Amino acid sequence: MNTIEGENYAIALDEPSARLTMNGTLRLNGLDEYAPVSALLSRLLSLPTAPTLDLTCLGFLNSSGIAVLSKFVIEARTKQVAGLSIIGSETVPWQTKSLRNLQRLMPSLALSWQ
Amino acid sequence: MSITRKILLPIMLMALVVLSVMVVFVTYDTDARANNDERRELTLLGLAFDNELTTLNGFALGLAVEVANNPGVQQAMADRNRAALEALVMPGYQALRKKFEIAQYQFHIPPATSFLRVHDPSKFGDDLSSFRPIVVAANREDKSLSGIEVGRAGFGIRGIAPIRAHDEHVGTVEFGIDIGNEFLSQLKTRYGADWQVLLSSKVAKIATFTEQNQPDKAGLTVQSSTLTHPFIDGAEAAAHPLNDEAFDTIEHRDGREFRVRWLPLKSFNGAQIGWVQILKDRSDFVALRNMRLMQAVGLIVLVLASLALLVSVIVTRVLRPLKPLTAASAAIARGDFSPDLAPYAQSRDEIGQLAQGMQSMSGQLSQLVNHLEDQVKERTGELHSANERIQQLNQALKADNQRMRTELDVARQIQQMIVPSSHEISSVPTLDIAAYMEPAEEVGGDYYDILQHEGQVCIGIGDVTGHGLESGLVMLMTQSAVRTLITLNETDPVRLMSTLNRTLFDNMQRMRSDKNLTLSLLHYQPDPAHADQGQLRIIGQHESVLIIRADGHFEDIDTLELGMPIGMIDDIAEFVAAAVVTLNAGDTVVLYTDGITEAANATDELFGSDRLKHTLLAHHRASAEAIKTAVIDAVRAHIGAQALYDDLTLIVLKQR
Numbered sequence: 001m002n003t004i005e006g007e008n009y010a011i012a013l014d015e016p017s018a019r020l021t022m023n024g025t026l027r028l029n030g031l032d033e034y035a036p037v038s039a040l041l042s043r044l045l046s047l048p049t050a051p052t053l054d055l056t057c058l059g060f061l062n063s064s065g066i067a068v069l070s071k072f073v074i075e076a077r078t079k080q081v082a083g084l085s086i087i088g089s090e091t092v093p094w095q096t097k098s099l100r101n102l103q104r105l106m107p108s109l110a111l112s113w114q
Numbered sequence: 115m116s117i118t119r120k121i122l123l124p125i126m127l128m129a130l131v132v133l134s135v136m137v138v139f140v141t142y143d144t145d146a147r148a149n150n151d152e153r154r155e156l157t158l159l160g161l162a163f164d165n166e167l168t169t170l171n172g173f174a175l176g177l178a179v180e181v182a183n184n185p186g187v188q189q190a191m192a193d194r195n196r197a198a199l200e201a202l203v204m205p206g207y208q209a210l211r212k213k214f215e216i217a218q219y220q221f222h223i224p225p226a227t228s229f230l231r232v233h234d235p236s237k238f239g240d241d242l243s244s245f246r247p248i249v250v251a252a253n254r255e256d257k258s259l260s261g262i263e264v265g266r267a268g269f270g271i272r273g274i275a276p277i278r279a280h281d282e283h284v285g286t287v288e289f290g291i292d293i294g295n296e297f298l299s300q301l302k303t304r305y306g307a308d309w310q311v312l313l314s315s316k317v318a319k320i321a322t323f324t325e326q327n328q329p330d331k332a333g334l335t336v337q338s339s340t341l342t343h344p345f346i347d348g349a350e351a352a353a354h355p356l357n358d359e360a361f362d363t364i365e366h367r368d369g370r371e372f373r374v375r376w377l378p379l380k381s382f383n384g385a386q387i388g389w390v391q392i393l394k395d396r397s398d399f400v401a402l403r404n405m406r407l408m409q410a411v412g413l414i415v416l417v418l419a420s421l422a423l424l425v426s427v428i429v430t431r432v433l434r435p436l437k438p439l440t441a442a443s444a445a446i447a448r449g450d451f452s453p454d455l456a457p458y459a460q461s462r463d464e465i466g467q468l469a470q471g472m473q474s475m476s477g478q479l480s481q482l483v484n485h486l487e488d489q490v491k492e493r494t495g496e497l498h499s500a501n502e503r504i505q506q507l508n509q510a511l512k513a514d515n516q517r518m519r520t521e522l523d524v525a526r527q528i529q530q531m532i533v534p535s536s537h538e539i540s541s542v543p544t545l546d547i548a549a550y551m552e553p554a555e556e557v558g559g560d561y562y563d564i565l566q567h568e569g570q571v572c573i574g575i576g577d578v579t580g581h582g583l584e585s586g587l588v589m590l591m592t593q594s595a596v597r598t599l600i601t602l603n604e605t606d607p608v609r610l611m612s613t614l615n616r617t618l619f620d621n622m623q624r625m626r627s628d629k630n631l632t633l634s635l636l637h638y639q640p641d642p643a644h645a646d647q648g649q650l651r652i653i654g655q656h657e658s659v660l661i662i663r664a665d666g667h668f669e670d671i672d673t674l675e676l677g678m679p680i681g682m683i684d685d686i687a688e689f690v691a692a693a694v695v696t697l698n699a700g701d702t703v704v705l706y707t708d709g710i711t712e713a714a715n716a717t718d719e720l721f722g723s724d725r726l727k728h729t730l731l732a733h734h735r736a737s738a739e740a741i742k743t744a745v746i747d748a749v750r751a752h753i754g755a756q757a758l759y760d761d762l763t764l765i766v767l768k769q770r
Contacts, residue, residue, distance in 0.1 A: 031628050063579025064628040070682050093712070100674055101655075104689055 002043075004036055009058075013040050018049035023057040026065050034068045041072040050083025051076075055099070056114045059092055066098050070105060077106040085110035117436075118429045122422060129421055130414070137410040144403060149373075152394050153362065156375035159307050159392045160360070163377065166301065167262070167271065174273025174289040175260040177210075181287045182258075182275040191221065192279035196230050196238065207232045217270055218290025221277075224253040229285060245320055248272050248382055249286060256283045261382020264317050268292050269337055272382065294338045302340045308372070308395065310339040311379065312346060313388035314356060334388065341393070343368060350376075356386045370397040435465050439472060446472075451480035518582070525557040525586030529761075532593050534564045542571050544640045544648055546768035548738035550746055553761050559585030559631065560707050560761035561592055565600050569640075572600050575656055575705045575765060576633035576680070588629045591621055592680070596635065607653040610635065611677055611690040618681040630682040632656040634673050634705070638697075638767075646699035648769055652676060653692045657706055660727070662734040664700025668727060671695065697769040702734045702741065705767075709760035713749050721752045738766040 002013040009024030020040065028034050044051045053072075055061075061069070076084050086102065088095040090113045103111045181187055181203065190199035199221060207219050219232035226243035243250050248263045252274045260273040270292040277285045291297075298309040318335045332351035336344040350363045354376065363374045372393040379388040435458035442453035455476065458469035529551070539547045542564070551560060559578025564571065574596050578585040595617050604610050614633070622629055634656035641647035652659055655677035661669035671693055678686040697703065706726070713721040725748060733744040742764055749762065 031626075063630060066579075066679075067628045067630065067682055074683060097674060101678060104675075104678070105683070 002040070004040060011037060011040060013044055015047060016049075017052070018044060018047040019052045019054060020044045021054040021057075025060040026058060027060065027062050028064060030064055031067070034064055037065075038068055038071070041068070042075065045072075045076055045079060045081050045084075050085070051081065053084070053086045055092075055095060056087055056089040058095075061094055061098070066094070069098070069102060073102045073105045073109060076109070082108075083110070084108070085112065087112050087114055089114055117433055118426055121429050122425050125425055126418055126422060129418055133414040133417060137407070137414065140410070141403065141407055144406070148396070148399050148403070152373045152396060152399075153375075156307075156362065156373065156392055156394055159305055159394075160375060160377050160390075162305055163301065163309075163390060163392065166297075170271040170291050170293075171260045171273060173214075174271050174291055175258060175275065176273070177289040178260075178273040178275035178287050179258060181206075181289075182277045187287070188277055188279040188284065191223070191229070191277045191284040192282065194223070194229070199230055200232070200235055203230075203232055204235075215291060215296065216289060217268065217292040218272070218288055220288045220290075221285055222249050222253065222288065223285040224283065226250045226253055248274055249288065251383075252276060252286045252288075253283070259382060262293070262379065262387070263290075263382055264313065264320055264387060266320060269294070269311070269313065269318075295340070298338050298340045308340045308393040310341065310344055310391040310393065311337040311388065312351075312391060313337045313379070314386075317381075317387045337388070341367070347374075351389075356388075364396075365393075370395055371400050372396065432463070432465065435461065435469060439465070439469055442472060442476070446476050446479060449483065451476050451483070521583035522555075522557050525583045526553050528586045528590050529553055529557060529560070532590060533562070538566070539564055542566065542638075544645070544770050545571065545638065546738040546770055548742035548766045550742050550764040551761065552746075552758065552763075554581070554709070554758040556581040556759075557586060558707075558709065558761035559589045559629070560709065560763040561589045561631070561633070562705070562763050562765055563593055563596060564765075565597060567600050568603070570600075570605075571638040572596075573636040573638065573705065573765065573767070574633065575636075575707065575763065576631045576654075577656070577707045577709075577761075577763075578631040579629050584625075584627055585629060587625075588618070588622070588627065588631060588681070591618060592631060592633065596633075605637065607651070607692045608687050608690045611654055611680075612685065612687040615678070615680045615686045616684065619684050622681045630679040633680050634659065634676070636703075636705070646769065648697045650695045650697055650703065651692050652695065653690060655679060655689075657708060657711070658723070659693075659695075660704040660706075660730065661695060661697075662702040662704070662730050664698060664735075666731060666734065668731060669695075670723075697767075699769050700735070701769045702730070702738070703767040704730055704741075704745075705763075705765040707761060707763040709758070709762040710745070710749055710764060712760065713753050713762070714756065714759070715753050716756055719752075721749050725752065738768045741768075742766045 002015065004011040009022070009026045011020070011022050013020045028037070044053070084106070086099060086109060088099045088111065090096060099111055103109050184202070186202045187199060190202060203219070207216070210216055216233065221229040221232075222242065223229045226241065226246055226249040228238050228240050228242055231237055245266045246263075248259050248261070252259045253276070256276045258273075258275040260271070263270070263272045270290050272288060272290045274286050274288040276283055277287055293311065298311070301309050312334045315330045315333050315335045318337065331346040331348040334346050334351050336346060345367055347363060347365050354361060356378075358378065360375060360377050363376065365372050365374050373396050375392045375394070377390045377392065378386045379390045381387045438453065439455065439458060442455055445451075445453050453476075455469045455473040459466055459473050461469070533551055534549070539549055547564065549562060549564065551562060553560070558581050561574065561576040561578065563574040565574070576589070576592060578588045578592070592614070595614050599610055599613060604613065632655050634652060634654040636659070637651045639649045639651070641649065652671060652673060653676050654673065656673050659671040659673060661671065663669070673693070676691045676693060678689040680686070695703075711721055711723050711726060726745065729745050729748045730741065733741045736744070745764055746762070
């Protein structure tokens with residue numbers, strides 16, 4: 001299953017292009033509820049192509065979600081995944097600080113703003 | 115008006131008109147036929163009367179001629195021998211009287227002198243010329259005459275013949291038969307009608323008869339009559355003077371109705387002297403006709419009554435099912451579908467079709483209503499269970515709410531208990547400090563502390579993600595850990611932050627919590643050489659640290675590169691750095707949480723760092739307390755009536 005949809009959000013993984021897009025407002029309760037999202041993020045890292053995480057349309061992500069993203073980046077760093085890029089939006093408040101933290105966690109991560 | 119009446123009335127009216135026309139027509143026709151019959155009969159009776167008179171005429175004349183031709187009579191008359199004449203004719207007269215009513219048997223000698231009255235021999239020699247015109251005429255003209263004559267002796271038929279002897283006119287002989295009640299009675303016996311003879315009163319005066327003694331009317335007198343009460347219709351008589359044609363009248367006498375034929379009565383010389391009336395009693399016919407008429411009317415009434423009964427029965431039979439149908443439709447209108455229309459629906463006429471239609475309509479309506487009722491019941495049941503469910507949920511929600519409220523209360527108490535006292539805040543000699551913390555309704559995890567240890571001042575500010583008790587607990591743990599490390603004189607930035615991170619990370623793993631927090635720790639060291647200077651070392655990632663120099667120069671120290679969120683990853687050592695700032699007198703340092711910059715108004719517009727900067731620039735010369743108040747007022751003014759969604763924390767430090 002490469003898509004997860006909720007009341008206010010949609011997450012889709014396009015395997016051929018190794019691009020995972022997260023849209024909407026993600027406010028799941030705790031790491032347990034984020035498990036499917038974590039699984040999808042792990043799958044993204046297992047793809048042979050250089051993975052891209054597109055967050056430009058993710059308007060809100062709660063602290064659990066940020067923790068999930070941090071773990072994802074640390075996993076990528078551990079696996080030494082090459083060519084990971086994250087696309088964010090400077091107009092979304094939570095992203096400016098959090099995405100920069102992610103990049104600090106993995107300096108090889110290509111962070112681009114849209 | 116009921117349908118029965120509507121149908122019955124025109125039929126009855128029609129029948130009445132038709133029957134009435136029939137009766138009128140038949141009655142009229144019957145009358146007309148009867149009238150014709152009566153007229154014909156009266157004509158025949160008139161002829162019979164003429165015939166009788168003619169017969170009498172012939173009889174009287176024949177007798178007179180026979181006697182006049184008798185030679186003995188001729189001789190005796192020539193001789194004027196009365197005795198011989200009487201002897202000669204008396205035996206014959208006696209024989210005749212036995213069979214006939216001979217009123218007159220008289221011999222005259224010219225001009226009109228009575229010679230011998232055979233019927234009354236003792237009287238003779240008198241002159242008759244003044245009142246016996248027929249005698250005068252016969253003697254004068256020497257010829258036979260006959261006809262009606264009114265004379266002193268009465269009214270009757272007279273036959274008179276001249277007697278000749280030796281070619282000489284020697285006299286006349288006359289036979290007279292009276293016409294009176296006797297004659298009319300005979301006619302009545304023979305022909306059945308009633309008869310009357312009316313004479314002109316003028317003529318009647320001549321006669322000596324008084325047998326009827328009737329009063330005159332319109333110049334007429336009843337001479338004889340077969341009626342018990344003879345009469346004259348004066349008006350009709352006056353309307354038809356003598357010398358008129360025959361005519362008919364209808365007259366009523368003694369409770370009877372007569373058709374009366376008036377025939378002119380003429381004397382021997384042709385002059386009318388009165389009328390003969392033939393009276394045909396039509397009372398029986400009238401009675402019969404009236405009876406028939408009554409019968410016809412009775413029959414009409416009977417027919418109409420039967421018709422009314424028949425139509426009523428038919429209409430009632432046809433309409434009988436309508437009554438229950440009407441009642442049923444009224445019942446259906448009330449919502450009662452119980453009436454059974456099946457018995458009426460079997461009929462093949464229009465009413466049967468109506469009943470069928472109503473039956474199926476009633477059935478459908480009933481189904482619909484029952485279905486609706488069922489649905490309503492079902493829905494009511496559903497609503498009921500939904501309501502119960504809502505109440506359960508509500509109670510659960512209340513319980514939850516209660517639990518959350520309790521948790522929030524605890525969190526708030528933790529926050530309030532941990533906040534440094536105003537005494538602690540004001541006890542730093544070289545710094546003017548003002549601190550403000552306002553928890554949101556759902557207590558956030560704001561943290562701040564001001565610690566003094568062996569001449570050092572440590573100021574911490576942080577923000578735990580999320581809200582509520584768990585965030586409060588993380589804050590509490592953070593405060594404890596910081597205080598412990600400061601008390602242990604741990605001043606190395608990396609060790610301080612790493613140890614803090616490790617402690618909290620491990621604890622949060624144990625708690626299965628995914629909280630983390632931003633945390634900046636500021637160490638202040640007064641300058642031993644300059645009382646109005648100090649050094650501020652900043653470590654850890656949080657919001658920017660704002661510096662407003664005494665001359666109004668504004669500095670924004672980004673703390674992103676000074677650390678990592680605490681509790682997010684196990685080791686943050688590699689990410690920790692320190693920034694050092696020298697403070698001079700009048701310099702202001704401002705620390706805050708995102709509750710300040712992200713305070714939103716009704717249109718979701720954030721207070722923002724620009725507004726914060728402007729407020730600070732406007733008030734940086736004031737005391738720390740005044741600056742703090744100015745910022746909080748500005749934030750309050752911005753959010754207006756909106757509720758606080760996050761804790762507001764603000765620390766203002768001023769180098770004295």
